[in-house]
Amino acid sequence: MIEDDEETRRPAGRGHATGAAATWGLLAAWAVHDLEELATVRRWARNRVPVLRTRHPAVPEAVWRRLEASGGREFAGAVGVMALIVAAAAADGHRTGGRSAFYQVALNGFGLHGAVHVGQALATRGYTPGVVTSPLLVVPFTLWARGRLRRAGVLRPGRARDAVHGLALAGAATAGAHLVARRLMARSPGGR
Template sequence: MKKVAWGLLGAWIIHDLEELATMPGWSQQPGLPKVVRTSKAEAATAIGLTGLAMAAASAAGAASGGRSRFFQASLLGFGLHAGTHVAQSVALRRYTPGLVTTPLVVIPYSVWAWRRLKRSGVPIAPSDPRLNLALAAVVPLSHAIARLPRLRRRSLR
């Protein structure tokens, strides 16, 4: 189960490297709301903060043989977030950061990981709404923290 657990972090790294490489330039395109504008430093900070949560989830999964609720909820969230990438691209009718690795990495890894857990007899923990809500807040909170220096500079003007 260590491959499944640490695979979450590996898949996340590959996926988020695409986002790191494309998000700052993409977010500056005309026609996008100002709220999505992200500098390279902000993207790196947000991705790094989210990475800490993914590393912790992977470690919990490795330590528990995949049984950790935190790991399983993170795995579920990682797989489901593929839908947000596709929906964003459909809504905007263009490429959005993370779209390429969604079908190449996120979805295949997620399907493989759940199948491996089930084949290995790992009990799948029931969903915990509070844990799911907390994990869903990680990415927006990471982006908010990453933007604090910009907001502080703006308030000092």
């Protein structure tokens, strides 16, 4: 569970050292990263999934079908839901001058998920959606923002469990966003 104490909730004073760039920057960096994914996921799924299906026959067929369907309205809907989550984390970070546990865990998860994108590209031996902006934007922004938080004296001490929390939040938020999008698409006229 993410701890939220009185120190975390205390609003930052005017001109606080973390600034808007470190907090709202999370939302901006996420938006650029997800624009890459939105722009490339449909074509990637159409071209790469058949190759990967042949290369990895032990992977269940349901996984391949889900990947093939990932470039449509459901994916765009999931990106929209995730935008709300990231915006909430950035807003909480800004409100607290970067002290928010939610913001810091989301920031850590964002950076670590960039490393996951790079790992996916290595594992599939090719481009995967999000891999270009991961080493160029996601990881550098995360390191920079953590540096700002550290210099401001508000960065929570880094522990292995913080990495686990960050990845867990990123994974849960992604899965939840897709679930919400899938349900919304099922209810909308025309279905998926």
